Amino acid sequence: MENNKINVIEQAQTLDRSVPPGSGKPRDVNFPKFFETRSDNGITVLVIEDKRLPLITSRFVFKSGSYMDYFAGENKYGLASMTSELLTKGTSGRSATKIAEETDFLGATISSGCDYDATYVSSYSLKKYFDNIFEIVTDVILDPKFEEEEISRLREQRLNSLLSMTDDGDYLSEKVFKKSVYENNPYAFPVEGNKASIKNLNREDITEFYRRIFNPENLIVAFVGDITPEEAMNKINEKFSGWKNNPELETKPLIPAHKEKTKVYLTEKKGAVQSSIKTGHIGISRGNPDFIPVNVMNTMLGGYFTSRINKNLREVNGYTYGARSVFYSNKFSGDFSVMTEVKNNITADTVKEILKEINDIRNDLVSEDELQNVKNYISGSFPLQLETPNAIASKVINLKLYDLEEDYYNTYIQRVNRLSMGEIRDAAVKYLHPEKLVISIAGNVKEIEDDMKVFGEVEIVKDIF
Amino acid sequence: MTNHLAEKIRFEVPSLEYKEHTFGNGLRLVMSRQGNIPMVAVNTTFHIGSKDEEEHMTGLAHLFEHLMFEGSPNIPKGKFDEILNQNGGESNAYTSWDSTSYFVALPANHLEVGLWLDSDRIAGFGISKESLEIQKDVVLEEKLLYVDNSPYGTVEEESSRRLFKNSGYKWPIIGNMDDLRKVTLDDIENFFERYYKPNNAVISIVGDIDYDKTLSLVEKYYGAIKPGKDFERRKFYEENIMTEIREDIYDNIQLEGKFIFYRLPEMGTADYYAMNILNGILSEGDSSRFYQELEYKNELVIESDTNLYGMEQTSLFCISAIAMKGKSIEEIETRIDSILEDIKNGNIDENEITKVKNKVETYYNSRRQSIISLADKFSFFKTFYNDCEKINFEIIDYLQVAKNDIIESANKYLNKNQRVVLNYFPKKQHNGE
Structure with missing residues (x-):
């Protein structure tokens, strides 16, 4: 490598940059193997073993989340979320501060939280401290104290956070969007709750919710990293074998309905110089058999950088820093939305362009090249989603949480690659409804109100919290 | 090095393997x-950031982050990401005060496709006037999104211009929008000719690569590009700040905020690492001093944090706190000051230091x-230290920080007369609005 310069001159004469280079042979990608079993009292135990780094993650996933708030009583929104956060705020043997001190000292983290479909507690630590950290995690799951003092501290924090979040246009448009799309469905209500519901929650709600949701049969535990299935099972048997099941909180799938026609919801955001736009409608549940075609279609529409919507709004028109669309899917239902932020005076033009793109992908077949591109993109970048043991664990947990077929991730790429142009259009026709949109915008209402009337009836949202 | 190794073994951090080469045109x-x-991931870092820009022509470094995807001699506008996606790839970029990656x-x-795409945009200039104008609009929207329309979004620009008076650190990374609007295609090409050269880059x-094949591919695509x-x-x-600078700022917010800034020495210095450990003691985890004192025990804030921003020629230590409704940011400041005074007086438990070092080990x-x-x-270590071995041994710089180093650094840098304090208040409601 001493005589670089000579090589360089030769290269300069031979390299034709106008010709794209070819590619080598791809290496096969298989979804990694994992271990699965069930404990005597019904806990699903998963192990994704990876010995390359001396790290272990434990992930406890209870198959109930904020969807349950709706069934817990009148105006109990935020209950799952408050309960999960309070787990690490004290047990019979450890105060909140002691939990924090012990965990931090091990250079570890314990986190807890929830979404609509699940409540989780996770630990992350070096292998050498795993016994210690597992002891703490077990303690917070099995013996949380839910002290009044901690509840009222968290309540005050939450009320202040809710207040602060109203400064954010995207937050406002998102909340109004969900509420308008789902109306009285459990998915209409924010995971974090609202001002009235947070004030309405008491210790009894929390302990009862904990008792009905935190049960072995409702639990998936995934161990990830430098741990064998045998070591994992020993841990579970040691700590959880005596844990009994309580009757589960009763719930049922409630299916939301589409709007009859498009309607505009405007929310004032003080001093707004941009409109935060979120528009869409009811989408699909995670278990919908069309989940893959719908998501491939959406990727082309607005799911990646070179998608139609981002290309149109950002690269051609320079209207926005970025625009995207998503099918957000939960256990029983989901929603479709397009999101972006633009200057006040081009708000209506932007909505027009979004509508055009939704209509185009419904009316015209996508080209073969465009479909091939998105297939290559999805299959080529898929291994990046399998890069870390924790990313793999998320996928394995999804298999269990949403009852997907065992071989879902092994056949995923094949199923993407088999899709035809017709199937993409079918998915668009069946699941995109440009005449039944909720158009939610947070911004300067006075400046945009008149322009928005062309899309449908306009409602000015006064109080959403 | 022997001492380092011993220390490393105690902390069981495995070494990363790598190989290096410098080409005749200076590319590393x-x-x-x-x-x-x-x-495979390919990172190309140019040693040009916002602080290297000319005053009155700010924002160019960041604008380039957009323009470099907008076409080059053999790759038409819009095709860079399209070709990359076709090949199962994706891209991104970011700009800091000191570099663009x-x-x-x-x-x-x-x-090879990735290298072809990436090298073509350095091999020759291919940005059109149309692309420039569209990307200016995109950046203007980016600025509205993250600064003007975002709560507390102006903290960076309000602090920078008070912390620095001469250097290029005094303007925000995204630049001043008045400058940006005036930029011409000639300005862009001059900037490109000066900074986007192999001798100013690290790749x-x-x-999942083969070293020999990868080296010859890089040579093929980058080796002939002229330095x-x-x-x-x-x-x-920059003169030292000798008197505390305080400013009240009114924003579209509900809760008052307190932001305090101190200048520190550049990254890589012993004081910089000592301050890093202190940063962990103050705000890492729920056992940290800030969480315990401000959020948990006294319920003054909904969130508080400290951050250390390492820079090439200086660094910043930043404290932020968002007050609970009705709590006074002056009381919060008093509490913060007493936490800092406590540290400066030497009241640090060895356990607090070990705790942060354990976090470093996990990280x-x-x-x-x-x-x-x-x-x-x-790319970062090669660009700023010309030393990739730091990827394996920088941990030693953290682990050898002793209690006294922290106390001395705190006394040297965290002084009231050397700081900038910003108070954020909700905009006053006007009658009739």
Whole structure:
């Protein structure tokens, strides 16, 4: 490598940059193997073993989340979320501060939280401290104290956070969007709750919710990293074998309905110089058999950088820093939305362009090249989603949480690659409804109100919290 | 080094393997084989950031981050990402005060396509007037999104112009929008000719690669690109702040905020590492002093944090706190000051130091999981320290910080008369509005 310069001159004469280079042979990608079993009292135990780094993650996933708030009583929104956060705020043997001190000292983290479909507690630590950290995690799951003092501290924090979040246009448009799309469905209500519901929650709600949701049969535990299935099972048997099941909180799938026609919801955001736009409608549940075609279609529409919507709004028109669309899917239902932020005076033009793109992908077949591109993109970048043991664990947990077929991730790429142009259009026709949109915008209402009337009836949202 | 090794073994941090090469045109290459998944990440970092810009022509470094995807001599506008996506790849970029980094990640068998795309935009200038105008609009929207329309979004620009008076650190990374609107295609080309040259770049390739093949591919695509003229980087000169600077700012917010800034020495110095450990003691985890004192025991804030921003010619230590409704930010400041005074008086428990070092150890073991972030790290160490070995040994710089180092640094830098304090208040409601 001493005589670089000579090589360089030769290269300069031979390299034709106008010709794209070819590619080598791809290496096969298989979804990694994992271990699965069930404990005597019904806990699903998963192990994704990876010995390359001396790290272990434990992930406890209870198959109930904020969807349950709706069934817990009148105006109990935020209950799952408050309960999960309070787990690490004290047990019979450890105060909140002691939990924090012990965990931090091990250079570890314990986190807890929830979404609509699940409540989780996770630990992350070096292998050498795993016994210690597992002891703490077990303690917070099995013996949380839910002290009044901690509840009222968290309540005050939450009320202040809710207040602060109203400064954010995207937050406002998102909340109004969900509420308008789902109306009285459990998915209409924010995971974090609202001002009235947070004030309405008491210790009894929390302990009862904990008792009905935190049960072995409702639990998936995934161990990830430098741990064998045998070591994992020993841990579970040691700590959880005596844990009994309580009757589960009763719930049922409630299916939301589409709007009859498009309607505009405007929310004032003080001093707004941009409109935060979120528009869409009811989408699909995670278990919908069309989940893959719908998501491939959406990727082309607005799911990646070179998608139609981002290309149109950002690269051609320079209207926005970025625009995207998503099918957000939960256990029983989901929603479709397009999101972006633009200057006040081009708000209506932007909505027009979004509508055009939704209509185009419904009316015209996508080209073969465009479909091939998105297939290559999805299959080529898929291994990046399998890069870390924790990313793999998320996928394995999804298999269990949403009852997907065992071989879902092994056949995923094949199923993407088999899709035809017709199937993409079918998915668009069946699941995109440009005449039944909720158009939610947070911004300067006075400046945009008149322009928005062309899309449908306009409602000015006064109080959403 | 022997001492370092001993220390390292105690902390069980595995070494990362890598190889380096410098080409005749000055381009520096770092390669690291990580065969976990059949993907490869290519990070190209140019040693040009916002602080290197000319006053009255700010924002160019960041604007380039947009323009470099907008076409080059053999790749028409809009095709860069399209070709990359067709090959299963994706891209991104970011700009800091001191450098601009670009990355592509794609299946390892398409590495050559990635290098072809990435090198073409350095081999020649291919940005059109149309692209320039559209991307100016995109950046203006980016600024509205993250600054003007975002709560507390002006903190960076309000603090920078008070912390610095001469250097290029005094303007925000995104630049001043009045400057940006005036930029011409000639300005862009001049900037390109000066900074986007192989002798001002580091390329790091991490993933499922073969070292020899990768070296010859990089040579094929980058080896013949002509180096640029040497240029002198502006020397950093700033007078010390001698009197506290305070400012009240009114924003579209509900809760009052307190933001405090201190200047520190540049990254890589012993004081910088000492301040890093202190940063952990103050705000890492729920056992930290800030969480316990401000959020948990006294319920004054909904959130508080401290951050250390390492820079090439200076650094910043930043404190932020958002008050609970009805709590006074002056009381919060008093509490913060007493936490800092306590540290300066030497009241640090050895356990607090060990705790932060244990966190550093966990972090060092986690960092090798992402090829994209590893490539970024290699480029960073090569660009700013010309020393990739720091990826394996920088942990020693953290671990050898002693209690006294922290106390001395705190006394040297965290003084009231050397700081900038910003008070954020909700805009007053006007009658009739």
